[in-house]
Amino acid sequence: MFDTKTVSIEWGGQTLTLETGRVARQADGAVMATLGETVVLCAVTAARSVKEGQDFFPLTVHYQEKFSAAGRIPGGFFKRERGATEKETLTSRLIDRPIRPLFPEGFYNEINVICQVLSYDGENEPDILAMVAASAALTISGVPFMGPIGAARIGYVDGEYILNPNSTQIKEGDLDLVVAATGNAVMMVESEAKELSEDVMLGAVQVAHKACREAANAIIDLAEQAAKEPWELAPVADKSATLAKLDAAIGKDIAAAYKLTNKSERQNALNEARAKAREVFADLQESDPAQYLGTLKLVKKLEANIVRNAILKDGTRIDGRTTTQIRPIEAMVHFLPRAHGSALFTRGETQAICTTTLGTKDAEQMIDGLDGLSYSNFMLHYNFPPYSVGEVGRFGAPGRREVGHGKLAWRALHPVLPSKDEFPYTIRVLSDITESNGSSSMATVCGGSLAMMDAGVPLKRPVSGIAMGLILEGKDFAVISDILGDEDHLGDMDFKVAGTSEGITTMQMDIKIAGITEEIMRKALAQAKEGRAHILGEMAKALDHTREELSAHAPRIETLQIDKSKIRDVIGTGGKVIREIVATTGAKVDIDDEGVIKVSSSDTAQIDAAIAWIKGIVEEAEVGKIYDGKVVNLVDFGAFVNFMGGKDGLVHVSEIKNERVEKVSDVLSEGQAVKVKVLEIDPRGKVRLSMRVVDQETGAELEDTRPAREPREGGDRGPRGPRRDGDGGRGRGPGGGGERGSGDRGPRRDRGPRDDSRGPRRDEGAKDDGGDIGLPSFITEN
Template sequence: MFNTKTVSMEWGGKTLTLETGRIARQADGAVLATYGETVVLCAVTAARTVKEGQDFFPLTVHYQEKFSAAGRIPGGFFKRERGATEKETLTSRLIDRPIRPLFPSGFYNEINVIAQVLSYDGETEPDIVAMIAASAALTISGVPFMGPIGACRVGYVDGDYTLNPAQQAAADGDLDLIVAATGNAVMMVESEAKELDEDIMLGAVMFAHDEIGKVVNLIIDLAEQAAKDPWELSPVEDKSATLDELRGIIGDDLAAAYRLTDKQQRQDAVNAARTKARDHYASLNAADPAEYMGRLKLVKSLESDIVRKAILKDGKRIDGRTTTQVRPIEAIVGLLPRTHGSSLFTRGETQAICTTTLGTKESEQMIDGLEGLTYSNFMLHYNFPPYSVGEVGRFGAPSRRDIGHGKLAWRALRAVLPTKEEFPYTIRVLSDITESNGSSSMATVCGGCLSMMDAGVPIARPVSGIAMGLILEGDDFTVLSDILGDEDHLGDMDFKVAGTEKGITSLQMDIKVAGITREIMSQALSQAKEGRAHILGEMTKALGSARTELSDYAPRIETMQIDKAKIRDIIGTGGKVIREIVAETGAKVDIDDEGLIKISSSDISQIEAARKWISGIVEEAEVGKIYNGKVVNIVDFGAFVNFMGGKDGLVHVSEMKNERVEKPTDVVSEGQEVKVKVLEIDPRGKVRLSMRVVDQETGEELEDTRPPREPREPREPRGDRNDRGDRGGDRRPRRDGDRSGGGGRGGNRDRGPRQDRNDRPAGGDPEHMPAFLKNDED
């Protein structure tokens, strides 16, 4: 029934299997990829026709995680998978970025790639499996895909690279790097690192490329068995003559426009050249609209040709800079008065307002995914409003691009954050891009770092970021530092590097051509290092290190460690005690399973009140020490006083004053604040207190003027019970059956001879004992 084709290999200590022909047979290409016990199904469908007027490539990639894959039911009200999570969005971008450049220019058929996680083993991350499955599905579908690509994850532990480390191993190591590549060149890099140097990062990319070659060969083996016939494409029309004609019409105008350093002036001049071309071909529009549109599309090709040749041949960039020069930088901190930390970072015509907000544990982000429920205490959110590029556009929910750029900056900054023990705050960085002409994500890294330092977050070292570009023509190439928006659009690479003076914390690379070589990557990394150092120097002029004091508007958090055995005392029955502490003091109190307590408030006095209350519960009272207390209950013989927050003791009426007190209510009333001294703590934990030996105004101990009690006369020891002498009365020997007499007992009982008590068996005579006194054996 099924024409199933399967290929497999051992890779990184697990078996990688690709299967097609059994599932989703109506898709153009469908592959079930299994690695370990993680299974991903990817299906590809493509439209056979192009919509009229279509002038772009409509590729859409959707990655979805099924909660059933991990044996879980989704949380929340609806109990089903709904909109894409942040992780699903980021993984969709991971798949899209390396495959998009591998479709031919001018191919505008709509393609849909859907990858779904069907099984998750808790160790093998499904993102790599999804990328491989998508590449294999495209390769066998017959669409004009110039792949295949492979992908892998690389870790770095104790000086060695590891292939596809488990999730926890990758988190504990110094590197989490994802690479996608063809058999010949690297297409995409995404990474997070703990300040590694350029040689280690480059070595990791090359290690990944070597391993990816094995995956590419496996996909080729599958395609040889199951690939569909390739689509027939229309031959590419030679438009060189039309391009030369267009060059003669507006070539000089475009060249002059791209020599203008101001972005708005440059855009106005480019638009004027485009209008000139439209006016020139206006008569063609009526006769052959398709030809008219085709010629106007060549304007973009002419712009790219002019800019690229100027850079490659003359070393002239659009704004007149050298290939290694960074645009002017201005950094300001403390921009906003009421935020916990803020900065304005401007590099050329790229600008970001970044703010940092500090919160308590309850502000942590809750993440519900295949791995279960997790919490994150560091968030970075990036917003790109349309006015930042002088356009009218959609303004609302974050786009996939916004989420991706924010995550890149998040990775860059996370490596230098303090631990929760060092800085027990939840941190949120918000980046609002107000101008954009170049890498706004790297401006977010720089501005976000400054805003955190302004907020007093004790980061290890400042982080800066820079975006590199590439112009590649055959074997000739030029690497550009701090690229403009036009250089990004017309160039061949977007290579972003962030890090400290010690090393790289994040690296991201996207390629628009069929990959780059080790030589190009090495030069880009070296050039980026120089640029990062320059930017760090400019940032230091604004603020060189984190402030030592938090903003007056930021919450204060203090921690205290208690014995785990005392946790129940702090929480109380049903949470009664901890709720009372929060309600009475106004501070927020969090306690974990290890006994670590976090007390937070913007008011230091509230924190101190909660701390004293908790200390009173967990600390033991000391005999002879004086405490502040409150009368909580009055009884006939004294008053119970609560002290140390969670302990009660009795002040006997005789310990209220040196003189005689008739009634406790003559001296104290409920709710009254008093000062007491601990006189005694009995073995059962009951505390005896005194007010009379403490000055109730100053709290100083007074001399005890009451004469001490005279010790009682010791009692005479009792004699031997067997030598009691005459007990009185005329006692007769007892005899059986005669109960009369009794001498001094009243009555003349005759019970016969009495047995000596010392001759009785231990425990008495079982036959004459009551039932409840008998031994169990009896």
């Protein structure tokens, strides 16, 4: 029934299998890719016609993770997969970026690429598998795709490169690098590194390219078995004559426009040149509308030719800079008075307001994914409002581009953050782009670094970032530093590198042509290193070290470690104790399973009060030490006092004052603050306290002036008699009274009126080992 075609190769120590013909047979191309027990299905469909007047390529990539793939049910109310998560959005971009340049110019048919994770083994990441499956599905679909590409992830542990590392190796290693490449050249790079050198990063790209070539060859083997007939494309018309005519009409105007350094002035001049072109070719608008529209589209091509030739031949850029020159930089910190940390970073006509906000553990971001729930204590959010480029446009929830740029800056800064033990805060960096003309994501890296230092976040080192461009014509090429927006649009490469003075923390590259060589990458990395160093020097003029003090508006967090056996004492039944601590002191209290407690508040007095309370719960009372306490219960024979937060002790009526106290309530009341000294802790943990030997005003210990206790009249009690057998009662020894018998006791003996001179009646709670009848041994008779 199924005409299944399969290809398998050994890849990174595991078997990579590509299969088609069994699932999604109505799609133009469908491939199931398997690595270990991770399975991804990718289906490609393409429209057979182009909408009238359409002049762009509508490629849409969707990557989706099914929770069932990991044997999980989605969290939340709806219990089903809904809008794309951040990871799904980023992976969709990861697939889109290397395949988009491989469609021919002028191909405008709509294409959908849908990748779904069907099985996940927790070891082999599905994003790489989705990239390979998408490339395979496009290759066998028959659409004009100049692939295939392969993809690979590289880790770096103990000086060794690892192909397709698992999550543990990525976490413990120094590198997480993803590369997509054809058999001949690299198309895309995405990475996060722990301050690695240019040589190590380039070596990782080379290892990844080899693995990509292996995957691409497997796709070719599958296509030889299962590829559909290629689409027939209309021949591309020769437009050289029209382009020459257009150059003669407005070429000088465009060249003059690109010599204007101000972006607004340059755009106005370009718009005037485009309007002139419409006038020159106005006669075609009625006689041949299609040719008229085609001619106007060539204006962009003419602009690219003029800019690119000027850079290659003369080394002259749009704004007059050399290929290595960085635009003027101005940086300010503490730009906003109430923010915990803030910076305004301006580079040429690109500007970002970056703020840092510090929060407690409960502000961490909860992430629900295939690996289960996880929490992140570092967030970076990037916003790109339309006014930043002088346009009117949509303003609302962040799009894919904003999510991608924010994640790039996150990867640049994440490696230099302190550990949670060193700095137990949740950190949120917000970047609002207020002007944009080239690499606002790298401005976010620079501004975010300064804002965190301004907030007192102890970064290992400041981080700067730079965007590199490329002009490539045949064997001639020029690498340009700190590219403008127009140089990005008209160039062949967008290569962003961020890092510290010690090495690279992230590297991202997108190629608009069929890939670049090792020579070009090596030159770009060396030139980027010089640019990063220059930018770090300019940043240091604003702030060259982390502030030692946090903002007055930031919360303070104090950490203490308690024994695990005391965790339940701090939390209390149903959380009663910890809720009382929070409600009474006003501080936030977080405790983990290891006994690490974090107490936070913007008021240090609240933190001190909460810590003192917690220490009182977990510490043991010391005999002879004086504590602050609170009366919690009054009884006939004294008062129970709570001290050290969670401990209770008895102040016997004889220990309240040196004078005789007839009624406890005449002297004390519930809730009254008192100072007590620990007199004794018996083997069962019961605590005997005294107020009379402590100055209730100052807390100083007083001399005990009470005379020593006189021996009891009649001598000591004799030993207890033997316990009787049977149902019976107990025998009492000499001095112990009569004898209780078993069975019918007869009428109860009338004891007569109570002798008040004996003092208050003993409460059963105060009974101790001194005997079953009579007062506790530690009570002194008055």
